Amino acid sequence: MSGPITLHPAGMAHLDILAALHEAGFPIGERWDVEAFRALMAMNGTQVTMACCGSVPVGFLMARLCLDEAEILTLTVHPDARRKGIARHLLDACIRTLKEQDATSLFLEVSVNNRPACSLYERAGFMSCGIRRHYYPDGSDARLLRYDLLTIIR
Template sequence: MDRWRAQAIALLLELPGHFALLATAGDDPLGFGMGRVAADQAEVLTLAVRPSAQRGGVGRLLMQAITEEAAGRGATELFLEVAESNVAARCLYVSLGAIPAGRRRAYYPDGGDALVLRLPLIRPGAEGAG
């Protein structure tokens, strides 16, 4: 598994449109997510949940927070990549409304493909508009 170094995260967060969210239980970090928004599109850069907290809803809460943050910043759609072999993550994303948008062949160091998913977003105040 590739790990993000603190310096890389700090550099990204200095760039316009980038954000990070942390899920905790008290002072105990359970997971984090990073995203970026450019114009009306957003991207999940990473989503990680501590192994002991997996399958407890932390990933869902982080994804919901990422989508809310992105929509609040003006995004109307969010993209993400997920390893084709990561069935649990794929199920989570589909349950949130993500749909297939493409494939990146041999994207990961092990040669595995990445599925590109698209999640339509509703911007705050846009419900019922149109």
């Protein structure tokens, strides 16, 4: 996969692409199908940004804004496109957009076993705010992370 990375809004027309990327990026048991994405996209405040390498979709971030708080529902980059800054690019774009929408906090859950993702979020300025024990199908815990959109200057 080569070419410049561009970001685009994704919508209902992209459900198959989102599901395929999620399947490629997550282990069995944590993958979301087209119907899961359809239900999430139908919820008020859901926004999806897709990353493309040239014309090929390589990742996306789905977030949901409710009043002044937001949550990253999922973030994935295709395994063949990882370690190229795409996840950080998606994350930074999400943070900018949420600040423009007057969000004050951004939350997410990440497996304690997903070291690359934990490192990404820590480098971006997320802080631990809790643990969900045995949250994932494999029995692993989820770290709860929070990003303060009001005080952190980027």
